[in-house]
Amino acid sequence: MSPRVRSTNLARPKPEPGGRPYLTGIDKRPVERLEVFEPGPHYGDGPGVVGDHVGDLEHHSGANKAVYAYAREELDRWGRELGRDLTDGWFGENLTTEGIVLEELLVNQQLRVGPHVVLEVSVPRTPCATFAGHVGEPGWVRRFAAHGRCGTYLRVVVPGTVRTGDTIVPLERPEHDVDMLTAFAAAMGDDAAGRRVLEAHCLPQMYHQRYVRKFSARA
Template identity: 40%
Template sequence: MDTASVLAVCRVHQLLSDAGSVGVTAIDKRPVDGPVKVHRLGLHGDIQASRIHHGGEDQALYAYSQDDADYWAGELGRDIPPGYFGENLRVAGIDATDAVIGERWKVGLDVEVEVTSPRMPCATFQRRVQVPNWVARFGEAGRVGSYLRVVRTGTIQAGDHIHRIFVPAHGVTVGKWFSDPTLEDMEALRDADADGEIRLQPEYHEAFEKLRRRLGQ
């Protein structure tokens, strides 16, 4: 297996006008040269225009895999350069969607991050890509990438190696939870959270209730 690495570190290039409620979007992320400081709330110099739906400690960074970007490049017939999907980290050699919820990566010399949740496609994302029914299409493909919580701050840059340093035993991946969540998955996550193996963000508990209602439990 190839060594996992950061291909690009991306932060907001410019705010774009957007038809959503905020009026602007910070989805236009582009690669930056050299080391970038990583704080608890993400990259130094990066912002989120809609703080209600994005950002915070549980969604400090968004990672997307080059293999998935290559898939979409083939599907859409266009390049998908780093940052185009709003990701902060374009990664290779590691599958951000197939990451187990709660697993931890060491990035570079000192940064440590924890996989928290899948990216939920939204109307702003669809306007960015300008593909009809993009929200549904992106969701159906299931190549959603992972949000990350910053466990240990430091600096990162393109070329840094990524080492998977902890993988929870529950085994529920970001992609599985996004595409095909089951009551068994829910119980596994709840038990891991209760045992202190992982720390679920509050939104999971609302999702658990919705899943129970949907499956008639």
């Protein structure tokens, strides 16, 4: 199967499952299309999808987390393990993809989606308490991290409309070799992966500095 967008999804806000005082946008449902754009650079600057909702503005949204993609193949894999039917958008993704292994994409690699939109692989999704509460499975953060398939956040390089069925075409690969699988392992505490990320200097400065501080403290 050629890589494509299986489903475009928007949040249906609901109370944060841990009782925090905001509505979460993690529960997303299929819609016909999405309008994507580049939001401001910082957490709290809002999502890059018109009409979407972000509850935790301290840790989410902004240009580096404008759009989130997750693979249908991985939803199916988790569905079999959990004995549940996981619908498109259930993991909070704006784009449910098919036919592409998102974690094999390189950090900062661009993707043409449909005829005009260009998105760029950005930073890994790290599992949080809201995600765990939404899924409602024991030890969910640990299980999700151990599997290593986190999907990917995407920047918006060329804005426009993304529709169900749009093709996904990976464009030129960056010169480094850090893929999203490695970036996620680093975020989850793998030192070897962290050193690769540090040496490649491929993440946004705020994220890069975390590894600078981490490994400088051990020098």
